[in-house]
Amino acid sequence: MKKPLIIIGGPTACGKTAMSILLAKKIGGEIISADSMQVYRYMDIGTAKVTKEEADGVPHYLIDEFDPDEEYNVMIFQQKAKAYMEEIWAKGKIPIVVGGTGFYINALLYDNAFTETDGDDSFRQACYKQAETEGPEVLFQKLLEIDPEYAATTHANNVKRVTRALEYHHMTGQKFSDHNAEQKQKESPYAAAVIILTMERQKLYERIEQRVDLMMEAGLLDEVKGLLDKGYDGSLVSMQGLGYKEFLPYFAGEISLEDAVTELKTGTRRFAKRQLTWFRRQIDGLWIDLSLTDKETALADMVDYVKQCGISLPEESGEA
Template identity: 80%
Template sequence: MMKKPLIVIGGPTACGKTAMSILLAKQIGGEIISGDSMQVYRYMDIGTAKVTPEEADGVPHFLVDELMPDEEYNAMIFQEKAKAYMEEIWQRGHIPIVVGGTGFYLNALLYDNEFTETEGDESFRLACYEKAQREGPDSLYKELLVIDPEYAATTHANNVKRVTRALEYHHFTGEKFSVHNAAQKQKSSPYAAAVILLTMDRDQLYERIEKRVDLMIEAGLLEEVRGLLNRGYDGSLVSMQGLGYKEFLPYFSGEITLEEAVAQLKQGTRRFAKRQLTWFRRQIDGLWINLSHTDPQTALEDILAYLSQCGISIKK
């Protein structure tokens, strides 16, 4: 049986994934599935750099604006929903393009990773989140260092979601998450998959991050966070611990100034981009394109040639 085509576009935040994915989709008749852990939430538009209707330019997007901020979303739910959308896209004779910076989600889909039967049991996960709120993220990270130092070395202490995921896997299976990931990595993709990884020179990427944060503030990010708080969504939610939201919670409670919150967001986003790049380099193979050294049209031509090498035939 012939494998069905799948295109994945990954890379750090603010590197130009949205623009490149839309350019590619229009060229090949593709439809886009968001591989981002935050853009799925309603009311969270500015802080997640969600694609606007103008940017989308008629290209269909899925897994954007589909859940409320207090609904559970994880790699297993993403994988399940993305696979359903992929089937619909193939039936229309189009190619699914999964785009995002949440590497764990992309890998889960690309290699059809298996999840434990306990994924639906949220009790342990919620207990971890509560502990992180109460005692700080380091309290969870110290546990991870003891049970799985290999995985701890690949993630940041403040990434509560990833640390919790590893602790949860060990709690339910008795196995290390790093061992599970290594085994999954040995699997081949069930799809005719092409992975495109976008990057930029660090100085240019950091400059884009700084500018993006300033534009988010101008566009009304503060009002967006205030609106979420007014709706009853607070810092106990995983969604509200996302970049662009958690930094402003102390500002609204009077603990820090707006300038401090903005500075923290810029610094946090730079660090996040650095971690994303490290993850993609270690965990996933594909065609790397440095957008600091090429223009969009040349990058598109390189991508089309790569798709052909991967056995993805373009009808359009």
């Protein structure tokens, strides 16, 4: 019998954190983060990391587990998430994977296989070096030429994802987007309920603007400065994440703080748009527009859908 797995995806700032915690409390679930940034320590405000108060007693995994200069990628996520899922099942609870990094979600849902060079990372290192010396845009342009479909799902500054796709093409002669499409045809090894939370675009953009303003009030600028003071260089993959890379030119004296904040808001809106595009193309499941319903109705719809997917729920732990 397939083991149960609930996945909650969607764009940044749409309300995934709050809804996932409500669902976890309702059905006795525990949450695994599928966010490529919240895994890093010291990066709390810019990643909109769940607080202890927000978690409300619900265990969260893959948050604050790596330093900003440590390696973290989809393969590491997949391995660690699967190990945590086993722990959660052993407790008689249901793992709920939550995040906006669709590539990570897909890799876990379909147990995708990834090809790495054993003992020969020369091509990868050459790409990293080129990105460092000439800028990440150079690599991204190469990806646009060989695999525009995959390029449309990632950001030019995500050097590791771009490099992974270039390396796969270098090794196999095939496009990474074709590889992902093949993997998607596989049947999930889990009894999975996939729920995508969304929101009317203008409402979502307003929430993004408000979130950035609140991040600034909460001390985001000091958080970025603290990371730089700790010696975490701006070229790190973690420091190229949204909420951090926008302030590097400010600290270098190249732009004003107002321009940095504007760039963060603009970049986050673009990111949310790309996330929605990715989920529409790649993931099948229940879509819930949170701008058209209240939390209680959305939660009831989520629970009903989980049951429809054949997942047996333990005794409900009470009203959320």
